[in-house]
Amino acid sequence: MMQFSRFAEIIQIKGDKHVAGVIVTLLISDFTGTIYFTDLQLQEGDRLTGYTVHTSKMLMKMQENGQPVPPRHYNGVVRTAETVILFNLGKTSAGLDCYIYPIQDMAARSIELSQGMGAHKVRFLDPVNAGDELALKASTRQCLKNGSQTPKDGFYQYSAVWDSKHSVKLEERKSARVLFEFQEMQEGGDRL
8 A cells, every 4th residue: 555755844045045956866775665756846935835736636627418518718809998707607717818919009018917806917018019919828828929928927817607807908099809718617527
């Protein structure tokens, strides 16, 4: 029978120095058998927060009649600022892929997305031209401009279960087409 033991150690750093790298070496002596070294978690602070499994271990795509439902798509046109409400009929929140297609050129830092009343905000840092495609993809953890990485300041977005409110802010008196895409999810993966 396998038995796992959890070890926690503190790495002391000198003053305000930054850690550039960590080398971990497993040293074992006077032993026979098999050892599995499975996880290494490094975190800032003086308190251990524990291990949380990735959601893919606990969730599965929403099912209808035994088949996964296709991803949901919502699109529209925003001028200056709008609140968009997405209907997520899944059983839990889901990562949200956001696509923005500017109709006019817009200045750097002038396009912003957020949840509800402004939480979980993200801002695109580069200027955009009419016809560009901005893609903020929670599904792949990518922020792209015309298919290439582009900088952002803030968070990937998600769709809350039921009615998920999203604020879209653009440069004053400018417009863009928007497309939101997400896969509805439900419980049903491995139980831990």
